Amino acid sequence: MAHVITRPCCNDASCVSVCPVNCIHPTPDEPEFFTAEMLFIDPETCIDCGACIDECPVEAILPDDQLEERDEPYLQINADYYKDHDVEGGLVPPKKGPQLPEGELHVAVIGAGPAAFYAAEELVRKQQVKVDMFDRLPTPYGLVRAGVAPDHAPTKGVEKTFASTAAKRNFTYFLNVEVGKHITHAELVDRYHAVIYAVGAATDKRLGIEGEDLAGSIPATEFVAWYNGHPDYADLDVDLTGERAVVIGNGNVALDVARILVSDPDELAKTDIADHALAALRESKVTEVVLLARRGVAQAAYTNSEFLALGDVDGVDVVIDAEELALDPATESALDDDTLDSTIATKIRLAREFAERPPTDGNRRIVFRFLVSPMEATGDSAIERLTVVRNAYADGTERVAVTPTDERFELETGLVLRAIGYRGVPVIDLPFDEVRGVVPNTEGRVQASADGDVVAGLYVTGWIKRGATGGIGMNRVCGQQTAEAVLRDHVDGVLAAPQTSRDDVADLVADRGARRIDLDGWKAIDAAEKSAGKSGGRRRVKFVSITEFETAAGMEPVQ
Structure with missing residues (x-):
């Protein structure tokens, strides 16, 4: 979102001095300042910090949405000033995108998660770029809504940035519309200069062990979606009747899953956790969650902040056996020499501190087991126990590797959650790298072949582009890179003109049964969920069925 200076501008230039990116001109140091009728904000450079709004004495500056x-012409007035004024940056050099040729640029974005929005945010800065965003779900924001743990509400604040992008006049929602069902890939290609797929990594990595598919063995991806109210997983069968659950993996998702399983339901009731999950957790018998890590503590995938926060969960002990905190030789040597990376050194220090904490009678437990791997899950009709092997560091390898030993033990459990990573799935009509689980690409441009030739007009961003690594910050960089590739290709004449107008898309998907939800529909859903949560002091109470979403959006029930 950019800001716009409107008619009341008094030219006192108080806004200029507070702008961290020097995007307001002319400044008092520039010759035109004394003759200019008003000041102008460069929409390409503005970073939406809001400092100028707070400083303006006459309330002349407004967000463009x-x-x-009556003030809409100032969108163009502000932008036009920078067509023939080349200004230098201040504290942070202004970022100028390529000057686009005349005419509109139509872009379809498939997916509505962070990477999709960051690409869209970059594109809609240009008034002539029209972005249509498609998602099969009736709600936007992807894993921010369906992946971020409900007790991590501050992380979800990024939705405000996405909402600002969606409010742009050159942005349109096509929620509750499934590409491949309501509109085909070929039809998108015919109607848009560029199509960006931001479909994420929709499934989990597998363990490859016997018994992995027994009842009670669940991907963490599905469990997370279940407690976050994803419509596809509202009816997931989660067995919480046993006292012990086992989580395989030790990344942040594994920590989220463990924390939710042992948190006080009364505390979770203050969050936007799905009601069906909250009800199940209130009846849960789980008092211990064991996390299995294949390698040592120095290689743990979780972040220090998430690990440390476990110690603040009321009524929960973090349990670590000090003997399992053995380090590989290289790490041990670097730690002794005080040359070890500070993040890893902190990880080791925190684990050792947890290992020294005495347990509290009656507390629930999160138990970390390092240098162990699952070997086999067994049970009659459902999982009853997990066989685990102890690992040892392998010799003579550059990368820290482990090898199984002869020592094995069993964990009695009725619930195993595998949290060893997300994985992308093939996208219809796009090439796919089965090994990496991504669409092959060069800086977001889809590759047609292994030799690097790209398909003009087709792009990817987010986890389907680079693999399931990195969070919101990485997705911002990733989305911006893909958007810049689209704009550069348009400037270079790479993009073919659409064969058909995009004006028929709404009718086309409706004829095929899509009950499309637009911006107004999503705002109605958002308001209804927040209203439902207000009385209970919750951020929102989530709808979990498509019918509920459609009704909240103002649609008539399907007859």
């Missing part, structure tokens, strides 16, 4: 009709 809050302009009244």
